[in-house]
Amino acid sequence: MTFVSGLTLGRRFHDEVLAPILRRRLPGLRYAAGLLDGGSELLGLDTPRSTDHDWGPRGQLFVAAADVARIPELRAALDADLPAEFLGWPTRFTGDGRLGVADPRGTRHGVTIDELGGWWHDRLGFDPGGGVGTEEWLATPTQRLAEVTGGAVFHDGLDGALTTARAALAWYPDDVWRHVLAAAWTRVAQAEHLPGRCAEAGDDLGSRVVTAGLARDLMRLGLLLHRRWPPYDKWLGTLFARLPGATPLVAALTDAVGPGDWPSREAGLVVALEAVAAWTDDTGLAAPVRARCRPFHERPFLVLDAGRVAAALRAAVTDPLLRDRPPLGAVDQYVDSVDVLTHAHRARRLAAALPPAPPQP
Numbered sequence: 001m002t003f004v005s006g007l008t009l010g011r012r013f014h015d016e017v018l019a020p021i022l023r024r025r026l027p028g029l030r031y032a033a034g035l036l037d038g039g040s041e042l043l044g045l046d047t048p049r050s051t052d053h054d055w056g057p058r059g060q061l062f063v064a065a066a067d068v069a070r071i072p073e074l075r076a077a078l079d080a081d082l083p084a085e086f087l088g089w090p091t092r093f094t095g096d097g098r099l100g101v102a103d104p105r106g107t108r109h110g111v112t113i114d115e116l117g118g119w120w121h122d123r124l125g126f127d128p129g130g131g132v133g134t135e136e137w138l139a140t141p142t143q144r145l146a147e148v149t150g151g152a153v154f155h156d157g158l159d160g161a162l163t164t165a166r167a168a169l170a171w172y173p174d175d176v177w178r179h180v181l182a183a184a185w186t187r188v189a190q191a192e193h194l195p196g197r198c199a200e201a202g203d204d205l206g207s208r209v210v211t212a213g214l215a216r217d218l219m220r221l222g223l224l225l226h227r228r229w230p231p232y233d234k235w236l237g238t239l240f241a242r243l244p245g246a247t248p249l250v251a252a253l254t255d256a257v258g259p260g261d262w263p264s265r266e267a268g269l270v271v272a273l274e275a276v277a278a279w280t281d282d283t284g285l286a287a288p289v290r291a292r293c294r295p296f297h298e299r300p301f302l303v304l305d306a307g308r309v310a311a312a313l314r315a316a317v318t319d320p321l322l323r324d325r326p327p328l329g330a331v332d333q334y335v336d337s338v339d340v341l342t343h344a345h346r347a348r349r350l351a352a353a354l355p356p357a358p359p360q361p
Contacts, residue, residue, distance in 0.1 A: 001088040003048045006041025006055060007152050010034075013057040013086055014154040018078075018111065022061075025077040029070065032062040032116060032162040034153040037123070038098070042151040045235055056093065056102035057086040058110025060119075064158055068115050075113055082109050116161060123148065125344035129165040134321050137176045139351035141332040141341045145169055146229035171227050175319040178285050182317075183329025184221045185280070185310035188214060192273070196301025199262035208257065211265055215253045218276050222246065225279045249275050266302060273304040280309055286316040328354065 014033050022029055037060055040046040046055065063071065082091050084104055092106035093099045099110050120127040124144060126136050149169050156162045172180065191214055198207035219240040220230040226243050230236060241250050248271065255268030270293045281288040289312050293302040310327065317323050328334045331351045332341055340346045 003051065004087070005044065006039065006046045006050070007035060007044065009057055009087065009089070010041070010059050011152060011154050013091075014059050017057075017083065017086055017091075018059055018061070019155065021077055021081045022074075025081065026070065026074060029067065029074070030064060030157045031067075031155070032153065032158045033059055033155040034062075034151060034162065035060060036148045036151040036153075036166075037112070038147050040235070042147045043231060043235060043239070044150070045238060051102070053095075053101050054097050054099045056089050056099065056110055057091045058099065059112075059154065061111060061113045062116040062119060062158065062162060063113070064161075065115055065117060071113050071115075078109060078111055078113075082111070116158060116165075120165060121344075123344060125348040127165065128168040129161055132168050134173075134176060134319065135352070137172055138179075138330050139348040140330070140344075141347060142224075142229040142330065143232045143332070143341065144344070146231050149229065174285060175317050175322055177224075178313045178317050179322045179325065179327075180329045180333070181221070181224060181280065181283075181285070182310040182313035183327050183333050184217060184224065185306045185313065186327045187217050187333070188221075188273070188304070189306035189310060191217075192269075192303045192306055193296045193299075193301070195269070196262070196266060196296065196299065196303075199265075200299075200301070204262070207262060207265065211269060212257050214269065215257050215272070218249075218253065218272050221276050222249065222279065225276070225283060270302055273306070277304060277306075277309055280313075286312040288312075326354065 018033065022031065035042060035058070039054060040050050041055065061074065063074070085091055090102045090104040090106065091109055092103060093101060093108050093110055094103040094106035095101045100106065100108065117127045117129070120129070124136070124140055126132075149166055153162055153166065171177070191210055194210045195207045195214070198210060216233075216236070219236055222240055222243055223230045228239060228243070231239055240246060252268040252271035252275070256265050256272060258264070274292055277289065277291040281290060289309050291304050291306070291309055293304050295301070296303045314327065331347045335341060335347070335350065340350060
């Protein structure tokens with residue numbers, strides 16, 4: 001079987017198989033179709049290795065609330081009329097997982113059918129077709145936003161409702177963007193002095209661990225500064241390396257987390273910290289800081305003093321709902337649990353439970 005990208009396979013599967021079945025068996029049915037539900041193919045990162053599970057001819061069909069009663073009829077039509085294979089790939093799946101493994105002996109096909117608004121509520125916890133408020137932005141992991149904006153719509157016969165909802169999720173409003181960036185720089189500020197102190201104390205492993213955490217935060221920051229939704233860790237390095245101007249930062253962060261001694265790690269960190277701070281100035285979201293690394297108090301290691309970058313961003317926020325919030329940012333900036341971040345309602349409940357910051361004297 002010749003490998004084609006999952007989005008290409010999905011589009012052809014819709015155009016050449018699903019759409020003809022719907023026209024023949026349910027003429028006049030208004031629906032939307034696409035792939036927005038997860039998988040490396042939504043980010044254009046699938047390879048032949050991806051085909052070993054949860055990959056194959058598949059698609060999502062969406063109907064309006066008025067046509068929910070027709071979903072059983074639609075499922076029956078697909079069960080009866082789907083071919084055994086498409087472009088050499090089995091259309092049925094077997095085994096565990098979201099889809100399982102494409103297998104001609106499988107009993108499940110890879111086409112889901114949902115009412116559009118209900119699917120959005122299940123996926124994100126809200127329907128972006130009705131607008132996206134500050135609370136929704138901050139309770140939604142960037143991986144989810146990367147999926148639903150990075151996938152594809154194959155057909156939108158619901159008066160453009162699917163396309164409109166995706167467009168509403170294209171990027172943060174500026175004040176939310178400032179808040180999220182400030183939270184990311186706050187994380188950097190809280191840890192940037194620790195690798196040098198660990199190294200000075202003879203804890204080389206601890207120094208490397210903290211440096212790796214800073215590298216991850218800087219990579220996520222780099223993506224956010226370029227209006228790219230940071231993915232989960234498997235694809236973080238891949239997408240960061242594709243950013244314009246990222247090549248010297250990749251080299252610097254490789255030195256920072258590489259096998260060298262502390263001076264080599266520090267040199268890499270300095271380059272990366274200063275470059276990402278310059279990217280922050282370039283956004284125009286806040287007064288430029290032009291931050292350069294300097295000694296941490298009287299100690300013999302360098303820091304950016306990243307709190308000043310965070311402070312500049314916070315000072316530029318005008319939304320009172322955000323000005324009163326603690327500098328935590330979006331939910332995936334302070335939660336790293338897959339079992340929270342992959343369940344929209346858990347993430348929303350957790351985000352809603354955070355108290356506002358105490359009033360400043």
